[in-house]
Amino acid sequence: GQQLNQSPQSMFIQEGEDVSMNCTSSSIFNTWLWYKQDPGEGPVLLIALYKAGELTSNGRLTAQFGTTRKDSFLNISASIPSDVGIYFCAGLGNYGQNFVFGPGTRLSVLP
């Protein structure tokens, strides 16, 4: 079945630094979503992408739908302590009924 890979698996950064993470697949997806999960909570939708090449921002977050339709990127600028959590990408393919979730990138922000 369709699978997503996320890198890095985990990252430790200093407060104020910018963060980049990506999500890749061997299959084409028509929709990409980025979620954030705080410790002890359910994931919350951050950004949705629906068109190849699309670049969308939500505050300090910016996500892009890769032009090959097989990848997506999430950037966080000027990280703050509350950015800590797990970031999941999710993709929906041509004939998919359910979103496929990546394994997550675990972000730690050091003061």
Add this chain to the structure above:
Amino acid sequence: EADIYQTPRYLVIGTGKKITLECSQTMGHDKMYWYQQDPGMELHLIHYSYGVNSTEKGDLSSESTVSRIRTEHFPLTLESARPSHTSQYLCASGAGTALGYTFGSGTRLTVV
């Protein structure tokens, strides 16, 4: 405010007990999902439903069962809990194919 609710938030139960994890949503979503997640790990789809009286097994084999008698309610049942069932269970619902899911806060289950 439309939302999705899971109860209980935390549950510690003895081996062999029957338990039901509750999930309700007030958004009128047809699609509902159960995911199993060990702390800090991946989300594993264990059950889903596309509407009333529709239930399907997910990608990860699970000894749990689900039912969908009402649109807003999607409970998950374990007939005989075991320590291997210790995990977090997340419920989610979705309105349309491309709109993504809204997740509940989860139930953290510990079987002793």
